[in-house]
Amino acid sequence: MKIDDWLLEILACPACKAPLRAEDETEELVCTGCGLIYPVRDDIPVLLVDEARKP
Numbered sequence: 001m002k003i004d005d006w007l008l009e010i011l012a013c014p015a016c017k018a019p020l021r022a023e024d025e026t027e028e029l030v031c032t033g034c035g036l037i038y039p040v041r042d043d044i045p046v047l048l049v050d051e052a053r054k055p
């Protein structure tokens with residue numbers, strides 16, 4: 001997965017505004033606040049609560 005560090009720094013969880021952390025093994029973004037897991041499709045993070053998985 002190729003998510004640039006600068007991009008990760010400006011991304012925030014739409015649910016709780018906490019920073020996100022890249023999960024390389026599953027190619028997902030995990031919220032460091034509420035723990036919701038967001039998919040990455042074609043290197044584009046999908047930051048929609050409706051698309052997120054619960055931890």
Ligand SMILES: [Zn+2]
Nearest residue numbers: 013016031034
């Ligand atoms: Zn969150």
